[in-house]
Amino acid sequence: MSQTRALMLVTVIANLLFDPDTYKVTALVDYDCSHTGHPLHEFFFSSFSVNYYVVSAEPEVATALFDQFPSPLPESKPALGTELRDCSPPQWEIMFMFEEELEKVGAARPSSIQGAKQITEIYEFMSEICPFHFVMDRWVETQSEEKLQTCRNEQRVILEKALAKWGF
Incomplete structure (x- = not known):
């Protein structure tokens, strides 16, 4: 492959790692916020659109994520517009489904991480400081x-x- 062709592919196809001989994608990478961190750190920033993050203004969401989801689930209020955003009300059915899927594959989640609530409180404190x-x-x-x-x-x-x- 010519150097020009390889350079063009790298700049056009951001965040993809591929085999230059076969052009097959071998990985999807995102370097924007890459770092080595605690597994709980993912839940400080991800899944805002379904309120599945531990830094929550709603105590009942945090309780569900750290401890246990309520049964029956609270009623989900409709989100404004057609797209869920970080300011959307909790979507309980989606959050619970996400929790179940993480559990099925054995993925770390707030309720399975020892000390998650305390780590989150420290994170929130640090965010309040600066x-x-x-x-x-x-x-x-x-x-x-x-x-x-x-x-x-x-x-x-x-x-x-x-x-x-x-x-x-």
Whole structure:
């Protein structure tokens, strides 16, 4: 295969690893957020569209994921539009189906990871200490000094509550 052809395939077909002789796909890779991490870390970010993630504003979702799904399942409220998004209400049937499928294949899931609830609480605490956008130069540079001070003040209140929760 010519170098030009190989380069073109790599740039056009992002996230695919393939055999250059047969053109068969051998792997699907995603380097955007690649890292070595705890198995629970996947559940901090993935499956937002079905609320199957442990950092949840809804305590009953977190309880279901860490401990056990309620029986019968709560009624799922319809999602706005045709596509589920991270702001959609919990889709209990889909979440439960996902839980069952993970269990069938023996995959780690929040309810099977020892200490998952405590790890999540620490993750949430770390997120409260320093939200990710505070260290993003492109975000900070676009904010006025007044806006940044407002954010600092709001963050101070959040941090004080978090520290009180942890006994400080």
